[in-house]
Amino acid sequence: MEIVVVGARGFGQVHLNAISGVDVSIVERDRAVAEEIRSKYGVRKVYSSFEEALNSDAEMIDLVVPHNLHREFAVKALRRGKHVLVEKPIATTVREGEEMIAEAKRARKVLMVAEQYYFDTTVRYVMEQIRAGTVGTPKFILVRDQRLFTRTGWRLFRSQMGGGALIDGGIHYVDTMLNFGGDYTYVSARSMNVAGIIEGEDTTVANLQFANGSYGTLLYLWSYRDPPTLPAFEVIGTEGSIYEDPSTRKQGDFRSGRNYVYGDPVVNGKKVALEHADVFRAEMEAFFRAVREGTEPEMKPEVALRDLRCVLDIYRHAGVA
Missing domain, CATH: 3.30.360.10 (Dihydrodipicolinate Reductase; domain 2)
Structure with missing residues (x-):
């Protein structure tokens, strides 16, 4: 399995450090930054854009992006058949969070909020x-x-x-x-x-x-x-x-x-x-376990919405x- 970390320059590196047992890729346009992250965390692929990552065979997307982008990016990924891990908060409004949860259910994909x-x-x-x-x-x-x-x-x-x-x-x-x-x-x-x-x-x-x-x-x-x-x-x-x-x-x-x-x-x-x-x-292990087993994540998105x-x-x- 492959997970793509979107937002790897800052807190995304905390996620990269915690990931094990799967292939890891990132989205990064700057080649120098990409090479530095690749050598430090054993990154497999570097995608130049979010859209390129969505077009890939990666099963999972990890969103470490500003709060106002959570709903947009998560829904796009779910509609492209990706499992989604998104940093807290789940979204900036309750309606956005409900839309994300509904989309995950329609797509039959795991949506989990990274609430450590x-x-x-x-x-x-x-x-x-x-x-x-x-x-x-x-x-x-x-x-x-x-x-x-x-x-x-x-x-x-x-x-x-x-x-x-x-x-x-x-x-x-x-x-x-x-x-x-x-x-x-x-x-x-x-x-x-x-x-x-x-x-x-x-x-x-x-x-x-x-x-x-x-x-x-x-x-x-x-x-x-x-x-x-x-x-x-x-x-x-x-x-x-x-x-x-x-x-x-x-x-x-x-x-x-x-x-x-x-x-x-x-x-x-x-x-x-x-x-x-x-x-x-x-939290990473809980997300991967839900993806592998096809079950609800231990940290249910409804808890994050609460x-x-x-x-x-x-x-x-x-x-x-």
Whole structure:
């Protein structure tokens, strides 16, 4: 099998580093850049355009492109009989995401969103503990991440992002919040632009009420200079608590092959040492497994659409839609 990575100059190289067991090709017009990537990652073919890749015999397309191109590129690939892996968010609107899912079903092809946080070992463990009643009945969930955005490129522009910080990096933490809390019934939120680096919002505080009666608070910032290291999540229940030990966290070294999101959980006061899997390799393996077996992907596109819908609900309540 062959997978074509579209967008291999930036974060696409994280995908290239995580791919194994299949032939790998890229789309790249610049010959010097193409040769550098080819030698580093063992790339088999270099296509000069997306259209050339669609005309090839490659079975899979991996889209690492700006958010506003997700729907267009994914639908084109699905209609040409390709399985599609697309970076989060699934799209910039719910309608676009629904169109992508409907097209995948019509084509009988796998559509999966590359949401690596979904595959994090700590997230899976905490979900199991919540279901098992280890902390009793969950009453409050806090999920947060604070940092300063210092990069350049298309993420500076609202038109390509479909928003700002929340729809990009923040959607990871929305996924974690919803995996812990379940369906929500109410959202209130406030978003603002503090640092003035990007066009969209860089700071959001959202409160969610869940169908099970618990509450959640999401805090996501791209405007925090010299932030403290704090637990990224806390789950408080009637009989205990679970929170992340951030000192055991390992993220940011994207090409190490040992990248995971959250540190070990502290369950009812006792740290649990977990054997962590690399989240990028886990998501790639899940995609390839679904393609080979002809099954739904472990990270169903409907879950990614759930995450997007929550982000857009937060935007609407915050008055930035």
